[in-house]
Amino acid sequence: MEPWRKAPAVFVANLLPPAAWLGVFFVLPLSLLWLYSFGDKVGITGIDINWTLANYARAADPLYLGILIKSVWIAGAATLTCLMIGLPVALAISFAPRHVQPWLLLLIILPFWTNLLIRTYALIAVLRTNGHVNYVLEWLWSAGDGLLNLIGLGGYQILGTGFTPWSLLYNDAAVVTGLVYVHLPFMVLPLYAALYRLDRSLIEASLDLGAGHLRTFFYVIAPLVLPGIASGVIITFIPALGAYLTPDLLGGTDSQMIANVIERQFKAANDWPFGSALSFLLMYITFFGLAVRSLLAGRRGGGVSA
């Protein structure tokens, strides 16, 4: 790399346009939001910036604190589920033959390239009351009922008088399912990267010395890929926490997350200062997570890049 003074004209010509664009259409809007978060609402559209901390204090209000805790809980449940699915998946991929691995990874990543909205909509079609899952369940029910009739137990109505569809949508479980569906690639990739670099002879040694596969997994593999697990957990948790579309479309009235509250402050409730404060709280949590991740990566000597 050369010092910029060696070609100042080239340096400035390449620096100014991107820096200006970022400054005007990113830093400036965020700064405005930051200022608004210290303001008071005046009338319908006016915002008086008087450096009040009331908006941040309001986030500790039981109602909003409850939503904040619920968001952390839902994002945490989704992250844990991703980890529980992602670990065996990444393990299977990393031990697959070399020429198959890229294709398996591609299969995991490809859904990520279809639109988030469309994937969420696809889940709605599967989970709704008259969706595909309930259709299969109904079929199973009538098959089971038919079977019971066949063996002469039909009169006892063991399976109930009729099939009642399960309500799989508009609740917390639906939001968790949606978040897992969307964020699974975020978890699998860092785990795969860590497992791929694992020294296989250590696993062999553990097996040779008499440990079973589960013991080897928990006492040898898991500690060695811990940085990868930490990385995967953080980069899955962060976008899950800030998710807007998934709780909006799959969640019920009581499974709203922070992003939905922010949206409401900017649209229906028209309280921009409070919405701005919530946005910045969400951003601070994000930055905290990223800082933890880079600290962990730094301590483990380069760590795992996702």
Next chain:
Amino acid sequence: MRFPGTPIGPLDYHRRLPLRLILISSLIFLYLPILTLVAFSFNDSRRNIVWHGFTLKYYQKAFADSELMLAFGNSLSIALFSTLISTVLGTMAGYLLWRFRFGGKTALEGTLAMPIVIPEICMGVAMMAFVARIGWPQDLPWPLNLSAITAAHIAFCFPFAAIVIRARMESFNRQLAEAARDLGATEFQTFRDVVAPHMKPGIVAGALLGFTLSLDDFVITFFTSGPNSITFPVKIYSMVRFSVTPEVNAASTILIILTVALTAIALRIQRRYPIAGV
């Protein structure tokens, strides 16, 4: 070479049944909803649950829906404009970060990574507040009515392009550019004839990435778009809110095919010219 009949070795985790089952069921979990969505866009029934035969009528309906087509046109225009500008800006930023050492470089890199890492909702509401604060005119003629959305899209697309381009430049031998300059080439000639040919796959990959990101974006657009600047995802969102219908399936399938095709092209390019870190 392993043969199907050989016993499972201790490290053949991919051949163990439980792991295999989890892998296969994860893939089914990932693909089944999308595949049924695509399949039912061709289903000749409004109920959208039982297969009644093949039809293209929902595609005809989708293409005849003027609002939907207007939104589609808007999305393509926004994606095109933002790709053009973000590719140029991304090339500049990627080249700058690769070539120069300067004070505040870490700060610039950090700011450049911000649009990628912060939650979309924050960028969306920030842009909404910004557009309202400076009084961005709403009722401009096409394509200027899309300018606010395009500006926001460029702001989150070009950092991706910059990262891809910079990663590609890691495999470039700096001495080649120095030699060209020593031999009398101007800065522009050096860039055009020596640096750019190596950078090209990175530029193309960055452009395709930008196009798909812009085409797919919902959250940021949702907060920036006005009544005259509805995009395809925003339109689909308003349709999804009402019900699950074959028309939505057809519209979604069009978008899926478009993005998957673009991704396939990008992957082909990357396979031919590997880009480090991508």
